Amino acid sequence: DGGITQSPKYLFRKEGQNVTLSCEQNLNHDAMYWYRQDPGQGLRLIYYSQIVNDFQKGDIAEGYSVSREKKESFPLTVTSAQKNPTAFYLCASTSGTNTEAFFGQGTRLTVV
Amino acid sequence: AQSVTQLGSHVSVSEGALVLLRCNYSSSVPPYLFWYVQYPNQGLQLLLKYTSAATLVKGINGFEAEFKKSETSFHLTKPSAHMSDAAEYFCAVSTRGYNKLIFGAGTRLAVHP
Numbered sequence: 001d002g003g004i005t006q007s008p009k010y011l012f013r014k015e016g017q018n019v020t021l022s023c024e025q026n027l028n029h030d031a032m033y034w035y036r037q038d039p040g041q042g043l044r045l046i047y048y049s050q051i052v053n054d055f056q057k058g059d060i061a062e063g064y065s066v067s068r069e070k071k072e073s074f075p076l077t078v079t080s081a082q083k084n085p086t087a088f089y090l091c092a093s094t095s096g097t098n099t100e101a102f103f104g105q106g107t108r109l110t111v112v
Numbered sequence: 113a114q115s116v117t118q119l120g121s122h123v124s125v126s127e128g129a130l131v132l133l134r135c136n137y138s139s140s141v142p143p144y145l146f147w148y149v150q151y152p153n154q155g156l157q158l159l160l161k162y163t164s165a166a167t168l169v170k171g172i173n174g175f176e177a178e179f180k181k182s183e184t185s186f187h188l189t190k191p192s193a194h195m196s197d198a199a200e201y202f203c204a205v206s207t208r209g210y211n212k213l214i215f216g217a218g219t220r221l222a223v224h225p
């Protein structure tokens with residue numbers, strides 16, 4: 001079955017640590033996205049990538065970093081510079097412009 | 113710039129009643145519009161999409177939405193609510209040649225017996 005796999009489902013981070021969230025897709029989609037979801041705020045775009053080895057900042061990129069070395073993979077690193085990282089993180093992909101996004105099941109990150 | 117406004121962060125209906133979730137968009141060019149549903153601790157699933165074909169769009173689980181350009185609206189409806197419809201619903205907008213989806217803040221639908 002084609003789809004997007006995010007791992008882990010739950011992640012706990014100590015203050016001052018960097019953590020990396022995994023996102024892998026086997027849909028052969030060109031574009032991939034990372035969103036952050038907080039209660040009552042909808043989804044906010046962190047980073048997106050339309051092709052391999054290229055990515056752009058979204059609306060809330062500060063404190064995050066990404067890479068796109070392979071078409072199927074788009075990992076997100078939450079750095080210690082992100083002061084309020086506790087949230088639900090969603091990865092998505094699209095096959096082209098104006099097409100619907102397919103989403104992974106999300107990773108819930110909690111700072112302890 | 114594009115934007116989406118969902119009126120009502122929480123909507124509560126009785127089982128069997130009409131569901132109406134409101135979405136208004138802002139776009140300087142013809143939009144592409146989407147409705148997604150999210151169950152707790154899950155990703156988003158596409159319910160339906162409008163891409164400049166028919167203005168009345170039918171989706172999964174009995175939902176439909178009507179694109180009204182004059183009202184810049186894309187409200188989601190279902191004639192008869194079911195308990196399993198309880199979830200959070202997101203409206204999103206994109207435009208031709210623009211790969212990003214802009215989401216509304218979401219509406220949480222509660223269905224009571």
